[in-house]
């Protein structure tokens with residue numbers, strides 16, 4: 001079957017072949033956290049119930065005592081410390097982290113509340129394979145200094161009527177990588193930053209599981225202009241052509 005679909009001036013799009021989930025080999029995932037790890041726990045639960053065709057092979061954190069690290073230890077998931085903290089014996093350098101992640105045969109890296117800059121060594125070792133979730137509609141309210149409650153305080157103070165969650169590929173700067181998916185959340189008139197944070201976090205949990213599910217099922221498509229898209233589980237596109245009518249319609253997550 002020809003996998004390429006002509007999209008007029010936008011060029012072509014390789015829609016790829018859909019494999020049945022039963023034929024997909026599970027992917028090995030590394031999750032990076034610095035805090036409570038509720039997104040990490042959502043992905044972990046989804047990997048257990050089959051929503052995500054992946055296994056969390058290792059957790060990486062810069063905060064060995066954080067909630068996410070505690071949860072990982074309870075579940076028997078190895079915990080790695082990075083970056084190497086000053087005057088601390090524990091901790092991996094960027095180069096050592098790459099070697100260690102290779103030893104776990106990691107396919108994808110998922111940042112979930114990790115508050116340190118991912119080094120270029122890791123980005124080059126895992127091209128188009130590192131995702132981050134951010135609690136605003138990037139590019140608004142992103143970049144250095146925008147993390148956790150700082151984001152929601154800035155959104156409320158700005159008078160913005162909408163916020164949301166963004167999942168993007170990670171590049172060498174904070175929050176400038178290609179956006180893969182977003183969900184919009186209303187900002188209510190008298191929202192506190194904490195109320196907004198809770199509303200956004202609820203959407204984050206659902207969105208990250210949907211995106212990681214697509215990632216593990218090889219349903220990420222790269223448009224000619226470099227924008228990544230997520231193919232829904234069922235693809236059917238109707239392309240009127242001179243000789244035959246191919247019936248396939250492409251549905252994408254936002």
Ligand SMILES: Nc1nc2c(c(=O)[nH]1)N[C@@H](CN(C=O)c1ccc(C(=O)N[C@@H](CCC(=O)O)C(=O)O)cc1)CN2
Nearest residue numbers: 114115116117118134143144145147171172173174175
């Ligand atoms: N190379 C990349 N690394 C990271 C990215 C990224 O997009 N590219 N995303 C961040 C996550 N993040 C927003 O989504 C983010 C995290 C932290 C900061 C920040 O300003 N951090 C402070 C230090 C905070 C601390 O140590 O407590 C800082 O660098 O001064 C901004 C955005 C993860 N890594």
Ligand SMILES: NCC(=O)N[C@@H]1O[C@H](COP(=O)([O-])[O-])[C@@H](O)[C@H]1O
Nearest residue numbers: 035036037038039113134135147148
């Ligand atoms: N800029 C990065 C950033 O602010 N990330 C945010 O940290 C929180 C982590 O919560 P969790 O530890 O409960 O998943 C999440 O809201 C995530 O979007």
